Every structure is written in structure tokens, then in C-alpha cells.
Amino acid sequence: MKKLFTLLTVLSLSCALLCISGCEDSGDTVYVDEGRLVSDVVIDTSMEVFEGMTISIEGQGFESGDRMLLRAETDIEMETEVSASDALAFTLPEEIEDGHTYKFVLVRGDDYQVLGASTLTVKLVINVDLGGTISASWEGPAVIRGEGFRATDVLVLSQGDDSWEITPSEVDDLSLTFIVPAGVAEGESSFTLRRGTESQELGTADLFLSTSAVVPDKEGMTIKGIVHANGRGIADVLVSDGDLITRTDENGFYWLASEKRNALAFVILPSGYDVPTSKAMPQFWKPCTLDASTCEQLDFKLIPTQNDNHTMLVATDMHLANRNTPLDYVQFGDGFVKEITTTYNAAAGKVYMLNLGDFSWDLYWYSNKWALPECKAAIADFNFQVWSVMGNHDNDPYVANDFGAEVPYRQYMGPVYYAMNIGQIHYIMLDDTEYTNDGGSQGVIGDREYNRRFDAKQLAWLREELKYVDNKSTPIVVGAHCPLYNYSSINNVTTAVTNVSEVLSCFDGFTDVTFVTGHTHVNRNIQSPSFSNVYEQNVAAVCGTWWWTDQYAGINVCTDGSPAGYKIFTVNGTDFKWQYKGVGLPVERQFMTYDMNEVKSYWATNEKAQQAFDSGNLPNRRNDYSSVGDNEVYINVWAYEPGWDITVTENDRELEVSKVWKRDPLHTISYDIPRGVSNSLTFPSTYCPHMFSVTASSENSTLEISVTDRFGNVYSESMTRPKELDTSF
Structure with missing residues (x-):
């Protein structure tokens, strides 16, 4: 005789009496208890299963000989085993179909009981x-x-x-x-x-x-390991803990008697090799996880590669902080990231990037929940390695000492100074910010101040590292955040880092040393006045003016008038060339021209400019160009450096070109003026050392302008005048 049983939806999986090996908790179950064949049975209304899976049902009253049917369009009878009165097991057959809802029917002689129904998702594995x-x-x-x-x-x-x-x-x-x-x-x-x-x-x-290789212990050694390619040891590779440097032996083994001060070790990449990459991060370092007295094994994998010819992108001051309008990381993604991934992710040759610091912004780490991990995620789509140094804003603002404030950086980004050979270029990444952060404590942001200097331990490491560079003609590229030098006037260079001479003397005997730096958000190229072998390229910022000018003017421009951007180094063996690249602009755009008649008219008549000048937030800025003569034209050559040539002709007559020490008009109308109407000015336009002036014979003549860089690239503009001043490039 057939019996009807009521299905009641009760209980959660936490009290489920149906045990299904590996099923997921749906939170939706059917419970039946009519006191007939069996009781206290719970069936999940959906399950993930696989063919041949054994399912065990718990309940009360099972008997030997009970059978189980799965009922859909047709019945499927399964092999059933009753091991006790409170359990029944059966095996799912191959006929089970994905996505079907089956009734679980217990059959005993002529009677049956519907235990419940479940929709089965059939997978290979669960x-x-x-x-x-x-x-x-x-x-x-x-x-x-x-x-x-x-x-x-x-x-x-x-x-x-x-x-x-x-x-x-x-x-x-x-x-x-x-x-x-x-x-x-x-x-x-x-x-x-x-x-x-x-x-x-x-x-x-x-x-x-x-590797499966076991590196033997050595007395007094606290870090050991093997440097290998595909599991085979590589001899003569340098490994360091930030204090000591050692070489691998013939087996690729190394040992360090490390105090584990930096809580990590890293390989100094040899020429002809690369390291693995994880989401744009080069895997050249590993953290120490044991105490300083316990020896631990840290192994490094290298990948043989041909990278003598490569592209090195140099970018700095991304300042991602989850702030501004549009949000900084949105501007970053829509501009810089989109351009870089489109251009370089599928590039034919080897591509790398140097990130010169201020990746994050310490002031907003905690309030905006945006720090180094979020910054790393923002560049995870780069299909090449990003080698980074830290900037002053990459320190923990809750910590009032330099070494302690660097802990998150070492945790997420790696060592704060290190070296690598990429092709035939020896790259060194250094830290020249000493974070003081008076008043900082757990939960309290300090003043976030810092000194611009290289600390003694780092300099000792640098001197030791350079001993391993045998060929003094090897080109050396040094990345650091703060610049070595500043311009204090049109031709006057001053030191910006307190112990410049101490660090540059480490490179005595080397013939070709290039420092690439950031921090200033402007472009400057300076030959060291004291060290003839050292040349500095101070690169403008990816964020422009801290991501403000897009809100005010729809463009990203730096305080010297340079478009927000980066530098492209093209390396062939020991020879390398470079160009500045504004984000969203063709690389052929290398300067901006200003018809100063129009600029002076804007200063005298523009309504918003008058409001800003009258506000008191821009003291004396009404007089920015009061000394400029009639028919002058300014040419802002963003990445100008010694060896460049600028020629201007008017009606086939060459005009005299002179350098001037002035602010950039485009940045002023894109930031200073709109912000100055109602706010104090925090990042005003700077006097720039790459502004040039010519005087035309009339107010409406056309000027032919040609700029030739040190590598022979020619950039030109036919400047039709009058040329209106507006907020665009």
C-alpha cells in the first residue's frame, strides 16, 4: 500500500542528519518525520556531487534490504547498503544528470517513503x-x-x-x-x-x-639556500640580506651569517637571467620566517633569458590613495595603466619598469583604507616586472622611526635597497628618505616629516656591492626617490640630499653613472657639478599635481607644465637612449608653446583669474608676467637637457632663443587659479629651468619651431599666432 508523507522545510545544515560526503551547505533542507518507515532524515535541497560518489544518509529505522530510488522522469535504482538502523549508503550511478531535481525515495517491500528532493549539480570533482x-x-x-x-x-x-x-x-x-x-x-x-x-x-x-636539494648547515650560518635555474644550481651568484653579500658555490649553494635585521634575503640578479614574476612583482626576494638564531633555507629561481636589448620604463609618484574627483585610482587606471598595458603588455621585446616611490600616500593609509597592497593590485595587470624603491609617502605613518616605518614596505614590496643586472646594465635601487615622523604612534599619524639622506648601513652595503662590478665602464643606473640636486635659479644647482658627496664617492672609478629620481613632480636633468661621471634625470610624476588638475581642467599636468608621464629608456647592450612620454600624448610631443600676448591678456581680463588674484590665496601672482615684452613667445621644453637644440624662425629669419626662469601658464590656469578662487594653494606652479623665450616681430606671425634632442630626434611645431591660452595640450 502506498503511503503519503508530508515534506516539511526545517533545520539548518548545522543540525543536518543527512551526511553527504563533500556536499556544500545550501542552508535549505527538507525534513520528514511521519513515524513510518524511517524518521529524523534531512535532505539538502541542492547538492554538488560526482559520478560514483557514495552518499550516506542518517536517520532512524533503516533495515537490511531497504532500497533507494532517485525519481525524476524515470526511476534510477542504486546499490544500497544498510550498515546500521541509523545509516544507509548508496553510490550515485553514471546516469545521474547535471541540474536535475530528484526525489529520494526509500523502498521497503511494497511500501515507499519520499525522504526529500534535491537538485544535483554533477561535477568531475567537488x-x-x-x-x-x-x-x-x-x-x-x-x-x-x-x-x-x-x-x-x-x-x-x-x-x-x-x-x-x-x-x-x-x-x-x-x-x-x-x-x-x-x-x-x-x-x-x-x-x-x-x-x-x-x-x-x-x-x-x-x-x-x-628545489629538492638539501643545503647542508654551516656553523654560525642563519640563512642558506640554493640559486638555480630549473632546479640546477648556478655558481657565482650574489645573495644578500641587506647587510652582508655572499656568492653561491659551484653547487649554487649560499650561506649568510645574518642577524636577519631586515627579515629577508634577496638575489642580486646576474646578467643573462630573469626572475619569476607574480602580478608584476619580480620574485627576487624572500622573507625570513624564523628567529635570528635559527637557520632557514631560502631558495631563488632564475630563468635564462636574452635581455641585453630591453625597454626600461621609469615612472614615479603615483600617489594612489582612494581620494580626489575622479578618484585617483580611476584616473590612474583609465590613463596610465590603460596606456601602458595597451602599449607594452604584448610588446615583442623585454620590458621592465622602475617605480621610483610614493606609490602610496601615507596620510591616507588608514583613513581611506588604501596602502601598499591596494597599490600593488592597481598594477597587477602589467605583463612585465616592476622594480620599486620606496618614497617618503610609502612609510607607516603610525611609526616614528625610519626603520620601523619601513616594515610594511619590506613585507609587501621587498628590500628598500638592492641591485640587479638586466642585460649589460647594472641597476641599483636605493632609499634616500629617512622618515622621522615625530608624534607617530599606534593609531596616531605623526607629522610625516623626513630627512633626505642615505643612511650609513645602506652606504656600507653599496660600497660592498660595487666591489663585485668588475668592469668600471659598465653603465650604472641608480634609482632613488628624492633628487640629488635642485635648481635654485635659472642656472644655479644646489644639493637636495644632505650627503650627496658621500654617496657619489662610492662610484669613484666608474665612467657612466645615471641617477633616475622622482619626488619633485617636475622634469629636470642635471649634470653633477662635482662628479663628472654622474648625471641625474629627475622625472615628472605619473599623478601630475597629485591628481587634482583633471578635476579642474580635464588634464593631468605637473607643476612645471610637463604633462603627467614617464620616461622610456631604450637599451641596446651598453647603449641607452631615453624620451619623456606624456600620458595620452604621442611621444613626438615634447614641448608646449605660449603666445605671451594672449597669456598677459588672460591674466588681465579672465574673470576667474581676477577672483583668484583678489582672494589673497595667490599673493603677487597677478604680476607673474608683468615684465614680459610684446610679442614674446614662451616654449616649455619639458625634458630639455644639455645637448638639445632649439631653433625658431619667423619668415625664414632665425630668432634668438634665451632661457627664462618663469612659471608655466598652463599649470597656473589648470590648478593655481581655479583652486585659488576659494582655497589656499598647496602645490603652486614652480619656476622651471626648461622654459625658453623668443620675441617675434608682430602679434600675428607664424613661427616655425624645431627642437632636436641629444639623440637626433626632431620635434616641431608651426605655431600660428595669435594662439589662445586654454586648458589643453
């Missing part, structure tokens, strides 16, 4: 847990947790355009074990399971790999 990271060794075993794996499955491991098909070495009820191929790199990896014609994406995880 409950896969990659754990976020997989730690293993090359050609060693690694484990993926999950249920339903088969020995005949194929695991596909993918990294970018590369993939490996791997036959599992072992499977059991709860895991799959595979051998990591020798050619796999550390970093983010995707995993897919293939079974015949079917496949299932398992997810992504970061691979942290070491």
Missing part, C-alpha cells in the same frame, strides 16, 4: 581546495585537496601562455598528488582537470617552489 598557495619543489610532489579524482584524470597547469599536462602520481578519496614539472615558474598558476572530453576549472593558486 570540494576542491587549492589553499591559495601550493608549496612544493621542482620535480617533487604537490597536493590538491578535493573529492572525486581518478587515476586516469589529466591535470593541466597553466601560467600565461605556457601549460603542462600532468598525469597524477596518486589519488585517494580526498586528494590528488602530482609532480611539479621542472619548467614551471613560481607565482600564480591556473589548474584545470580533464577527464576524456570533459574538463573542470579548479581555480588558481600561487606556487611557492624550492
Whole structure:
């Protein structure tokens, strides 16, 4: 006789009496208890399952001989085992169809009982847990947790355009074990399971790999490891902890008697190799996780590469802080990131980037919940390595000493000073900000002040590191945040870092040393007045004027009138050339022209300018160009440096070009004036050392302007006058 049972929706999975190996908690269950065949049974209304999966149901009153049917359009009868009166187990057959809703029907002789209904999602495997990271060794075993794996499955491991098909070495009820191929790199990896014609994406995880080599301990050594390519040791590679430097032996082994002051170790990349990359971050360093008295093994993987010819992008002062209108990271993504990824992610040659600091903005770390991890995420789509130094704004504002304030940087970005050989260029990244931050304490932001200097421990490390550069003609590029030098007037150079001579004397004997720096948000190129082998390129900011001018004028412009941008270094062997590139502008745009008749008229008649001048927020700015004569033209050559040539002709007559010490009109009308109407001025236009003047014979003549850089590139403009002053490039 058939019986009717009522289905009641009750209980949560936490009190579920149906035990399904590996099912997910749907939070929606059906409970039946009519006191007939069985009672106290709970069925999830949806389950993830796999073919051949054994399901165990708990309840009260099961008997030997009970059968289980899955009822949809047709009944599916399954092999059933009753091990006790409170449990029944059955195995899902191959006929199970994905997405169908089945009634679970218990049959005993002529009676039956509907225990519940569930929608089944059929997968190859369920409950896969990659754990976020997989730690293993090359050609060693690694484990993926999950249920339903088969020995005949194929695991596909993918990294970018590369993939490996791997036959599992072992499977059991709860895991799959595979051998990591020798050619796999550390970093983010995707995993897919293939079974015949079917496949299932398992997810992504970061691979942290070491070699199977065991580096023997040595007395007094606290860090050891191997530097290798595909698991084979490489001799004569330098490894450092930021205090000590050592070489690997013939096996690629190294040892350091480290005090672990910096809580990390890093490899000094040798020529002819690269390091793995994870979301644009070069994997050249590893953190120490044990105490200073305990020896730990930190291994480094290198990748043989041909990078003698490469492109090095130099960018600085991104100042991402989750602020401004539009939000800074939105401007950053829509402008700089979009341009860089479009141009360089699929570039044919090797591409790298130097990030010269102020990646973040310490003032907003805690209030806006935007610090170094969020900044890293903003460039994760770069398909090349970004090598970084820290700026003054990359320190923890809750800490009132330099070393302590650097801890988050070392945690998320790596060492604050280090070196690497990329091709035939020796790059050194240094830290020249000493963060004092008076008043800072946990939960309290200090004054965020700092000194511009290189500390003694860093200089000692630098002197030691340079001993390993055998060829003194090797081109050296040094990245740092704060500039070595400033202009105090049109031709007067002053030092900006207190111990410039101390750091530059480290490079005695080297013939070609280029410093690339940021911090100022302007373009300046300065030959060291005291060290003939040192040339500094101070690069303007990616953020322009701290992301303000897009709100006021629809453009991103720096305080010297340069467009927000970066430098492109094109390296061929030991020879390199460079150009400044404004974001959103063609590289052929290298200067801006101003018809000063129109500029002076704007200063005298523009309504907003008058409001700003009358506000008191721009003292004496009404007189910016009062000394400028009639028919003068200004030419702001953003990246001008010694060796450039500027020629201007009017009706085939060459005009005399002179350098002037003036503010840039475009920045003034894009920031100073609109902000000065109602606010005090925090980032005013600066006097720039790359402004030039000519005087035309009339107010409406056309000038032919030609600028030739030191590498022979010619940039030109036919300037039709009068030329209106507006907020555009």
C-alpha cells in the first residue's frame, strides 16, 4: 500500500542528519518525520556531487534490504547498503544528470517513503581546495585537496601562455598528488582537470617552489639556500640580506651569517637571467620566517633569458590613495595603466619598469583604507616586472622611526635597497628618505616629516656591492626617490640630499653613472657639478599635481607644465637612449608653446583669474608676467637637457632663443587659479629651468619651431599666432 508523507522545510545544515560526503551547505533542507518507515532524515535541497560518489544518509529505522530510488522522469535504482538502523549508503550511478531535481525515495517491500528532493549539480570533482598557495619543489610532489579524482584524470597547469599536462602520481578519496614539472615558474598558476572530453576549472593558486636539494648547515650560518635555474644550481651568484653579500658555490649553494635585521634575503640578479614574476612583482626576494638564531633555507629561481636589448620604463609618484574627483585610482587606471598595458603588455621585446616611490600616500593609509597592497593590485595587470624603491609617502605613518616605518614596505614590496643586472646594465635601487615622523604612534599619524639622506648601513652595503662590478665602464643606473640636486635659479644647482658627496664617492672609478629620481613632480636633468661621471634625470610624476588638475581642467599636468608621464629608456647592450612620454600624448610631443600676448591678456581680463588674484590665496601672482615684452613667445621644453637644440624662425629669419626662469601658464590656469578662487594653494606652479623665450616681430606671425634632442630626434611645431591660452595640450 502506498503511503503519503508530508515534506516539511526545517533545520539548518548545522543540525543536518543527512551526511553527504563533500556536499556544500545550501542552508535549505527538507525534513520528514511521519513515524513510518524511517524518521529524523534531512535532505539538502541542492547538492554538488560526482559520478560514483557514495552518499550516506542518517536517520532512524533503516533495515537490511531497504532500497533507494532517485525519481525524476524515470526511476534510477542504486546499490544500497544498510550498515546500521541509523545509516544507509548508496553510490550515485553514471546516469545521474547535471541540474536535475530528484526525489529520494526509500523502498521497503511494497511500501515507499519520499525522504526529500534535491537538485544535483554533477561535477568531475567537488570540494576542491587549492589553499591559495601550493608549496612544493621542482620535480617533487604537490597536493590538491578535493573529492572525486581518478587515476586516469589529466591535470593541466597553466601560467600565461605556457601549460603542462600532468598525469597524477596518486589519488585517494580526498586528494590528488602530482609532480611539479621542472619548467614551471613560481607565482600564480591556473589548474584545470580533464577527464576524456570533459574538463573542470579548479581555480588558481600561487606556487611557492624550492628545489629538492638539501643545503647542508654551516656553523654560525642563519640563512642558506640554493640559486638555480630549473632546479640546477648556478655558481657565482650574489645573495644578500641587506647587510652582508655572499656568492653561491659551484653547487649554487649560499650561506649568510645574518642577524636577519631586515627579515629577508634577496638575489642580486646576474646578467643573462630573469626572475619569476607574480602580478608584476619580480620574485627576487624572500622573507625570513624564523628567529635570528635559527637557520632557514631560502631558495631563488632564475630563468635564462636574452635581455641585453630591453625597454626600461621609469615612472614615479603615483600617489594612489582612494581620494580626489575622479578618484585617483580611476584616473590612474583609465590613463596610465590603460596606456601602458595597451602599449607594452604584448610588446615583442623585454620590458621592465622602475617605480621610483610614493606609490602610496601615507596620510591616507588608514583613513581611506588604501596602502601598499591596494597599490600593488592597481598594477597587477602589467605583463612585465616592476622594480620599486620606496618614497617618503610609502612609510607607516603610525611609526616614528625610519626603520620601523619601513616594515610594511619590506613585507609587501621587498628590500628598500638592492641591485640587479638586466642585460649589460647594472641597476641599483636605493632609499634616500629617512622618515622621522615625530608624534607617530599606534593609531596616531605623526607629522610625516623626513630627512633626505642615505643612511650609513645602506652606504656600507653599496660600497660592498660595487666591489663585485668588475668592469668600471659598465653603465650604472641608480634609482632613488628624492633628487640629488635642485635648481635654485635659472642656472644655479644646489644639493637636495644632505650627503650627496658621500654617496657619489662610492662610484669613484666608474665612467657612466645615471641617477633616475622622482619626488619633485617636475622634469629636470642635471649634470653633477662635482662628479663628472654622474648625471641625474629627475622625472615628472605619473599623478601630475597629485591628481587634482583633471578635476579642474580635464588634464593631468605637473607643476612645471610637463604633462603627467614617464620616461622610456631604450637599451641596446651598453647603449641607452631615453624620451619623456606624456600620458595620452604621442611621444613626438615634447614641448608646449605660449603666445605671451594672449597669456598677459588672460591674466588681465579672465574673470576667474581676477577672483583668484583678489582672494589673497595667490599673493603677487597677478604680476607673474608683468615684465614680459610684446610679442614674446614662451616654449616649455619639458625634458630639455644639455645637448638639445632649439631653433625658431619667423619668415625664414632665425630668432634668438634665451632661457627664462618663469612659471608655466598652463599649470597656473589648470590648478593655481581655479583652486585659488576659494582655497589656499598647496602645490603652486614652480619656476622651471626648461622654459625658453623668443620675441617675434608682430602679434600675428607664424613661427616655425624645431627642437632636436641629444639623440637626433626632431620635434616641431608651426605655431600660428595669435594662439589662445586654454586648458589643453
